[in-house]
Amino acid sequence: MRAISFVRQFVEAALAIAIAPLFTGWIAQCRAWLQNRSAPPLLQPYRMLRKLFLKDVALATGASALFRATPYVLFGTMVLAAAIIPSIVTDLPLARVADSIALVGLFATARVFLSLAAMDIGTAFGTLGARREMMIGFLAEPALLMVLFNAFLLYGSTSLPSLVDGYRAHLSVIDPSVIFAALAFVMVALAENARIPIDNPSTHLELTMIHEAMLLEYSARHLALVEWASSLKLFNYACIGFALFLPWGIATHGADGAGALLIAIAALIGKLTIAGAALALIESLSAKLRIFRAPEYLAMAFLLAVLGLLVHLLVGA
Amino acid sequence: MANTLAVHDLRFMLFLVAAWMMLGFAGFLRPHSTRFVARLLFPTGSLLCLGIALLAGLFLASGQAAQVVVLPLGLPDLPFHIRLDVLSGFFLLLLGVAGTGISTFAAGYFRSGEGTAPALLGLGYHLFLASMAMVILADDAYLFMVAWETMALSSYFLVTSRHRIPEIRRAGFLYLIMAHVGAVCILLSFGVLQGGSWQFTFDAMRAAHFTPFWATTAFLLALLGFGAKAGLVPMHVWLPEAHPAAPSPVSAMMSGLMLKTAIYGMLRISFDLLSVRFWQWGALLLALGLFSALFGAIFAAVQTDMKRLLAYSSIENVGLIFTAIGLSILFETSNMHLFAALALTAALVHSLNHALFKSLLFLTTGSVLHATKQRSLGKLGGLIRRMPWVASLALIGTLSIAGLPPLNGFVSEWLLLQSFLFTPQLPHAFLNMLIPLGAAALALTFALAAYVMVKFYGVIFLGQPREASLVNAHDANWLERLGLIWLAVGCVTIGAFPQLALLAVAPVTGKLIGQTVRLSSTVWWIAPIAREQASYSGLILLAGILSVVAITFICVRLLAHGRIRRTDAWDCGYPWQTSRMQDTAEGFGQPIRHMFGTFFRMDRNLPSPSDTAPRYRVYIEDRLWRAIYLPIARGVQKLADWIGILQGGRLSIYLLYSFLTLLALLVFVL
Numbered sequence: 001m002r003a004i005s006f007v008r009q010f011v012e013a014a015l016a017i018a019i020a021p022l023f024t025g026w027i028a029q030c031r032a033w034l035q036n037r038s039a040p041p042l043l044q045p046y047r048m049l050r051k052l053f054l055k056d057v058a059l060a061t062g063a064s065a066l067f068r069a070t071p072y073v074l075f076g077t078m079v080l081a082a083a084i085i086p087s088i089v090t091d092l093p094l095a096r097v098a099d100s101i102a103l104v105g106l107f108a109t110a111r112v113f114l115s116l117a118a119m120d121i122g123t124a125f126g127t128l129g130a131r132r133e134m135m136i137g138f139l140a141e142p143a144l145l146m147v148l149f150n151a152f153l154l155y156g157s158t159s160l161p162s163l164v165d166g167y168r169a170h171l172s173v174i175d176p177s178v179i180f181a182a183l184a185f186v187m188v189a190l191a192e193n194a195r196i197p198i199d200n201p202s203t204h205l206e207l208t209m210i211h212e213a214m215l216l217e218y219s220a221r222h223l224a225l226v227e228w229a230s231s232l233k234l235f236n237y238a239c240i241g242f243a244l245f246l247p248w249g250i251a252t253h254g255a256d257g258a259g260a261l262l263i264a265i266a267a268l269i270g271k272l273t274i275a276g277a278a279l280a281l282i283e284s285l286s287a288k289l290r291i292f293r294a295p296e297y298l299a300m301a302f303l304l305a306v307l308g309l310l311v312h313l314l315v316g317a
Numbered sequence: 318m319a320n321t322l323a324v325h326d327l328r329f330m331l332f333l334v335a336a337w338m339m340l341g342f343a344g345f346l347r348p349h350s351t352r353f354v355a356r357l358l359f360p361t362g363s364l365l366c367l368g369i370a371l372l373a374g375l376f377l378a379s380g381q382a383a384q385v386v387v388l389p390l391g392l393p394d395l396p397f398h399i400r401l402d403v404l405s406g407f408f409l410l411l412l413g414v415a416g417t418g419i420s421t422f423a424a425g426y427f428r429s430g431e432g433t434a435p436a437l438l439g440l441g442y443h444l445f446l447a448s449m450a451m452v453i454l455a456d457d458a459y460l461f462m463v464a465w466e467t468m469a470l471s472s473y474f475l476v477t478s479r480h481r482i483p484e485i486r487r488a489g490f491l492y493l494i495m496a497h498v499g500a501v502c503i504l505l506s507f508g509v510l511q512g513g514s515w516q517f518t519f520d521a522m523r524a525a526h527f528t529p530f531w532a533t534t535a536f537l538l539a540l541l542g543f544g545a546k547a548g549l550v551p552m553h554v555w556l557p558e559a560h561p562a563a564p565s566p567v568s569a570m571m572s573g574l575m576l577k578t579a580i581y582g583m584l585r586i587s588f589d590l591l592s593v594r595f596w597q598w599g600a601l602l603l604a605l606g607l608f609s610a611l612f613g614a615i616f617a618a619v620q621t622d623m624k625r626l627l628a629y630s631s632i633e634n635v636g637l638i639f640t641a642i643g644l645s646i647l648f649e650t651s652n653m654h655l656f657a658a659l660a661l662t663a664a665l666v667h668s669l670n671h672a673l674f675k676s677l678l679f680l681t682t683g684s685v686l687h688a689t690k691q692r693s694l695g696k697l698g699g700l701i702r703r704m705p706w707v708a709s710l711a712l713i714g715t716l717s718i719a720g721l722p723p724l725n726g727f728v729s730e731w732l733l734l735q736s737f738l739f740t741p742q743l744p745h746a747f748l749n750m751l752i753p754l755g756a757a758a759l760a761l762t763f764a765l766a767a768y769v770m771v772k773f774y775g776v777i778f779l780g781q782p783r784e785a786s787l788v789n790a791h792d793a794n795w796l797e798r799l800g801l802i803w804l805a806v807g808c809v810t811i812g813a814f815p816q817l818a819l820l821a822v823a824p825v826t827g828k829l830i831g832q833t834v835r836l837s838s839t840v841w842w843i844a845p846i847a848r849e850q851a852s853y854s855g856l857i858l859l860a861g862i863l864s865v866v867a868i869t870f871i872c873v874r875l876l877a878h879g880r881i882r883r884t885d886a887w888d889c890g891y892p893w894q895t896s897r898m899q900d901t902a903e904g905f906g907q908p909i910r911h912m913f914g915t916f917f918r919m920d921r922n923l924p925s926p927s928d929t930a931p932r933y934r935v936y937i938e939d940r941l942w943r944a945i946y947l948p949i950a951r952g953v954q955k956l957a958d959w960i961g962i963l964q965g966g967r968l969s970i971y972l973l974y975s976f977l978t979l980l981a982l983l984v985f986v987l
Binding site for chain 2: 053054056057058059060061062064066069072073075076077079080083094096097098099101102105106108109111112115116119120121122123124125127128130131132134135137138139140141142143144145146149152153156157158159162206216217221225292295302306309310313314
């Protein structure tokens with residue numbers, strides 16, 4: 001029994017590592033279709049990673065150990081987060097290691113490391129990117145916390161497996177606050193993952209980039225790990241969203257058989273497909289905001305989450 | 318057997334405190350020898366700190382009853398009452414643990430030419446330590462005030478140890494004024510607390526009964542007094558002046574330890590001495606604390622002096638602690654004892670954490686200051702390559718204070734957020750909807766703290782050196798490293814084993830609230846309320862990240878290759894970049910100035926486009942300074958001028974005053 005749950009844990013983490021680049025590739029493909037371009041193949045991110053791993057690292061002369069260690073730390077935190085988030089099963093040995101608040105903290109650790117690494121070389125763009133990234137971070141965190149607060153009010157837990165179980169137990173009642181919270185969560189997830197209204201993942205225009213500005217000095221295997229970690233982060237955010245708002249198909253406590261696991265994997269892939277297409281649609285329909293508008297955007301997300309909270313407290317209670 | 322041991326505990330502690338004082342005076346055997354004072358007395362003091370920590374830890378672990386000693390010192394009929402209970406035990410543990418690191422560092426830090434003679438520094442330093450311990454051990458108002466004033470004065474002389482610099486004298490003066498205004502408030506609070514019995518022992522105060530009015534008066538006076546010492550907004554103005562002025566180990570002591578004595582005093586009065594509490598007090602503390610936290614974080618983000626930045630960050634952390642205490646009072650008065658215990662646990666654990674990481678960071682600024690002679694962030698940079706020891710230990714402090722898992726800052730942050738989750742259950746309409754928004758303010762503060770610390774670490778240690786002289790910077794000496802390592806190990810240990818901190822806090826919440834959070838039996842995780850509700854494991858997170866990093870590293874090396882080519886940084890096709898073109902500390906503060914402009918009074922000189930020697934100057938001031946302090950200062954001045962009219966300078970006028978006074982008294986008597 002214990003052994004099998006460790007196996008499931010391993011399967012889940014390995015699956016996350018394996019399909020996270022695929023998810024990014026899928027989004028890129030959808031975006032290309034929506035923008036009337038011919039799409040890159042679905043497996044393009046893997047080819048990219050392979051190419052990067054084979055190249056020689058071009059390391060700036062002043063780079064310190066922190067700069068070289070950061071890609072590994074990023075990858076480590078993201079893999080660990082993927083192992084903790086119940087994307088296919090809730091009965092995981094690691095699930096109790098961090099509740100959703102601690103997961104937000106884990107993402108913050110990754111963000112701080114990346115920002116510090118970006119400042120390490122001492123070029124203007126790295127620091128600029130670091131500053132902007134940290135700014136988006138402190139604007140997004142209150143909104144994200146309010147979303148989690150709302151979930152706590154509904155199901156009395158901040159631990160994601162308990163939330164999934166709780167949601168499954170109350171399937172028939174959908175609280176109106178969930179809709180507000182879900183909207184706020186999507187807005188925060190877009191901002192945190194350097195997607196379009198805040199940042200453009202495919203830009204290399206110096207003045208507008210945030211995430212890419214921090215990666216300018218990275219090359220080869222370091223860049224590969226950072227890119228992989230970024231796609232894992234997007235995957236993780238998607239899975240947190242599924243656990244909070246669309247927990248259908250996730251194998252809960254008790255439903256342990258191989259069949260349930262297969263259904264869970266199929267459900268996850270289905271949800272990712274739809275979410276990726278939706279993300280591409282949002283990115284194609286909206287324009288990137290000026291950086292000074294980012295506070296307004298995230299304040300909007302925050303207000304939505306608070307509105308959800310108030311709706312719950314006034315109506316639900 | 319246990320009982321005889323128990324009394325020895327406190328006796329032994331008093332012996333150690335006395336030994337501190339002796340150490341202070343021992344410096345006068347060779348008053349000008351830095352070697353004697355720094356290399357012999359300070360390490361001995363550090364061992365005494367360790368002894369205090371061990372005794373306090375043993376006391377907490379053994380679960381003994383409070384121990385009392387009456388010393389026949391002081392005034393006749395007013396002996397010193399001394400008492401060691403769990404609350405003082407916890408704060409002594411904090412004092413001892415952080416003090417060990419600071420004293421070890423100080424042994425390597427103080428060199429000749431710090432301004433004051435080494436023996437005087439040693440005297441001030443050890444008296445400061447001893448008086449803090451006595452504040453915590455005092456069991457009557459008289460001894461408490463004597464120790465409190467000794468603490469204020471000894472730290473004043475330490476702050477002004479480089480008294481030849483006018484700014485430092487000014488900072489010291491401001492500190493002295495605020496310390497005394499605070500002390501007067503505390504004295505008045507004790508005056509109310511004795512409740513007409515004229516017994517100034519804490520036992521008498523516990524037994525006294527108060528009407529809500531007098532209880533609230535005592536509470537508010539205590540809040541003013543201890544708030545002024547802790548740096549709660551708006552009584553915070555001395556803190557960003559005095560902390561940077563002091564030598565770094567003293568800054569570390571003031572920020573890491575002395576602020577905690579104010580927290581201790583606040584807890585002692587509001588939870589122990591006052592038998593009644595009202596939810597309004599909690600709401601007030603919560604509001605003040607949240608505002609201080611946000612205020613401190615925002616101001617820290619725009620500072621350009623590394624020690625001022627840390628001082629503002631102390632205001633932020635004290636705000637967080639007061640927020641947690643306020644929340645605890647709110648829960649406690651609503652009979653939700655478990656959640657009250659959770660909030661109080663958050664406050665105490667955060668006090669301990671702050672003592673560790675803030676001391677660590679202040680000490681690293683001391684090393685940086687010695688190595689570079691620079692305090693301004695605009696003139697530092699790239700020190701990770703010159704000072705790898707200090708840089709890597711400072712990184713631990715930075716990540717801790719930024720509240721990042723798996724280090725200790727996150728533990729208290731997590732506990733505080735967890736306790737906020739239960740605020741909608743408070744039985745006060747409106748408050749139960751308003752306070753959850755406080756959690757958002759809290760999240761903003763935590764994230765801003767991370768922003769501030771990225772700025773702090775990035776500008777000092779990363780990037781290119783902004784001044785040519787930084788190339789000669791040297792790393793800390795071995796004693797300094799030892800002190801830093803001690804504190805950093807403390808940060809990592811509490812991060813990985815938050816159970817230790819919870820265990821140390823449990824007796825305190827048990828006594829003050831009558832309830833403790835759930836201490837899980839496994840070493841793996843903590844789940845303060847219930848396993849299903851929330852759990853956290855610092856150890857598994859740390860081990861997990863490290864093992865994934867190790868596996869990834871090995872896999873990358875095995876499957877790919879390790880080839881590296883050193884090149885120049887990408888210069889955007891403009892090869893004439895200098896290190897002065899990096900983002901500055903001002904630049905890093907720009908988004909904050911932009912977004913939170915209402916908090917500041919800003920003076921900015923922008924160069925015109927045609928300037929050949931452009932200079933950019935920005936000056937940021939606290940609005941509260943003009944709104945509160947300058948009017949008060951002007952009022953005092955005006956009052957003094959009025960009273961000055963009496964002083965004519967002629968003898969006949971003074972004789973007339975005496976005559977008139979006599980006359981008035983005669984009329985009064987007859």
